[in-house]
Amino acid sequence: MSTLAADRARLADLDAQILDLERSLSALRSQRQPVFERLSTYTYPVLTLPNEITTEIFIHFLPNYPSWPPLTGPDSPTLLAQICREWRGIALVTPALWRAISLSDPRIPFEHQVHLCNLWLSRSRCSPLSLELCGLTIDPLRTTELVSALVSHRPRWERLVVYDFSLSRLLAMDGPMPLLRTLELYTDDRHNGVSFLEAPLLRTVVLWDAATETVALPWAQLTSLTLSHVSPQYCAPILRQTSNLVHCVLDFRDYPEAADLLDVTLPYLHSLTLDGSNPEEYLETFIVPALRNLQILNAYLEPGYIPTLTAFVTKSGCKLQNLRLQYADSAFEFYFRKAFPSTPVSFE
Template sequence: MLDLLEADRAFVAENEAQILDLEAQITARQRWIDLLRDAQRAAKQRLSSYKYPVLTLPNEILGEIFMHFLPPYPDPPPLVGNLSPICLTHVCRRWRDVACKTPSLWRAIELHPSVHRLSNLGETLSLIAKWSARSGHSPLSIRMECRRQFDPISIFTSLIPHRARWEHLNLNFGSGSYIQTLDIDRPMPLLRSLTLTVWDAVGTPLPLLEVPLLRTVVINDQGSPSLVLPWSQLTSLTLRRTHPGACLSILREASQLLECRLHLWSQRTPLGGGAVVLPRLESLVFERDSEVCREFFESLVTPALRRLELPEAFLRPHDVETLKAYISKSGCTLQSLRVTALASLIQQILYRMAFRSIPTITFCE
C-alpha cells in the first residue's frame, strides 16, 4: 500500500513539475510572440505610410510620362485594347484621374471598327464621345477607314461638331459619295494635313476654301477629283496612282512645294502644256513602282532641288545623259541622288563617275 502511495506522489510531482516548466516556456515564448507582433505592427505601419516613388510625382510629370506610352502625334493609338490610353485608367484611381485630365492623351483618334473589334455602332459612338470630351480644346488628329457595316456617315458625323479643332485628317473612303454628305467643305481653321484615299469618285468636287493652315496633302487619283484643294498654299504633296497629265495640272498650281512624292499611273496620250516650274521644290521622289514616263520627268524644272529619287527606267535609254540634261536645265545643286530598280553594278559605277559633285549617291535594286 505504501508503495502505491509513494508512486502516486511521484507521478503527481513529476506532472506538476512538467506543467510548471511548460508554463515557463509558454511565458517566454509569449514574450517572444509579443515582440514579433510589435515588429509586425511596426512593419505594417511603415508600409502604410510608404509612398511609391511614382506616386510622389506631380500630376504634370505623370501626364508627361503617360504621353510616352502613345505613338508620336499625329499618329493615333488604338481606340481600345492594350495600347490604348484607356488602359492607363484601369491601374488605380489616381492614374485614372490624371489620364482623364490630360487632353493630349486623347487628341489622336483612329476609327477603324473592324480592327478594334467594336461590337456595335452605339459602342463606337460612345467611345468617340468620351475621347472628344477628354481631349478638351486640343487640336485633333483623326484617322478613319469607312466600312459600310458600321455606318461611316454616323461615325464621322459625330466628329463634325469638333471640326474647328481638326489638325490632321486621314480618310479612306470606298466611295467618293461619302464626301458629299460629310460637310467637309466647311471651315477647318486648324487643318494642317489631309490624307484622302477614294476608290470611286462620285459627284461634284467639293471646295476646301477655309483651310488657311493646310500645307500637306496625300491624295490618290480618285481623291483629287473629289475635292477642290488650295494647291498654291501647299508645301508637301504626295500623289498616288495618278496619271501624269493630272499630276502636271496639279503641279502647275502648286508653286510653293518643298517636298513632292509621286506614284505615276500609265497614260498613253502626249502630255503637252509646256514646262512646269517648281521654284522652291527641294525634294522630289518618284515611287519605284511608278509607270515609266520620261516625258513627265523632262517637263519639270526644279532650280532649288536638293534630293532626287527615281527609278532608273525613267531615264532610259540614255540615263546618265538624260539626268545631266535635267540638272543643267533646272540649274539645281543636288545633294542626294537615289536611283531605284538599278541592278547593274557597271551602271552604278557610271553614275558615280558622272555625278562626282553629288555628295550622296545610293542605289536600290
C-alpha cells in the first residue's frame, strides 16, 4: 500500500475513534447534568447557620485577642475569606477578625506587609487595635508610610508592642491614645525620648533595656510593670512613682549597688518577680505590705540568703502565700521551708 493510501486509512480510523469518543462524551454529559442539578440544590449544613453563629466560630478560630494571627496562611483570617463566597462575605464584614495586626514575619516582603496592614486597618473599621511592630527599618520610605497609616488610627490603639524599632520613629506616634491599655517597648535606642503621657487607660507596661531611660509614662496609673535587662540604678526612681502597682517583674543586667537601694513603698503590690544578677539583694528596696507571691530566679541562691528574705518579709509586714525559687538548688529546699514554715515554697 502506498504511503498516501495508508495515511487516508489512518485518518479514517482516527475520525472513527473521535466520533466514538464524542458520542461517549455526549453520553457522559447527559449523565452529568442531572447530578450537577441535584448538587446545585444541595446546601451544606454549615452554610445554613445564622451569620451571627458563623461569625463567632470565625472569631474562635483565631488566637484570643489581643494575640495576633499571622497575616497569611492556615491560621490567618485571610484563609476564611478564601473558602467560599458566603464565608468571604462574612469575614470581610467582621471587624473583630482584623483588629490584631502583627508586622513581624520576615518571610513576607515588607512592601506586601504594608499592603496587608492597610487592608486589615480598613477591614477592622472602628474596633480597638492590637499592634505588633518588629524591626521595621528595611525601607525608610515605606516605614514612614506605614507609621503614617498607623498614626491615623492611633485613637483605636489598645495594645502596642514594638521590637527593634527606632524611638525616632515612635516620635511620630506621639499624641493622644485614649484606648491604650498595654505598651511593650524593646529597644536599645538611647538617643531619642518618647512620651506616652496621653494614655489615660494605660495600665500594663513592659520596657526593655534603653526604653527604661528614654520613655515618659503616666507611672502613677500603672498596675503592672516589667523592667527587663535594666540597670538597677533606673529602677528605684521609676518605682517610687508607681504607687498603684499590683504586679512587678524586674530583670537586672548589673549587680545592685548600695546607692541603688532606695526605699520604695508599693502598698498594693501583690506579686513580685526578681531576676538577673543577685536580684534578692534588691529586696532591701521594698516595703510591700500586700505582697502575696514572690519569685526569685537565681541559680546561686543558697541558705545564706535566708536572713535577707526573712528581713524583707518582716520589714514589709507581708504574708506570703507563695515563694518560688527558680533555678535554685533543690538540695537547699529543706532550709527555706524551715525558715518559712507557713509559706508554700517551690523550687523549679
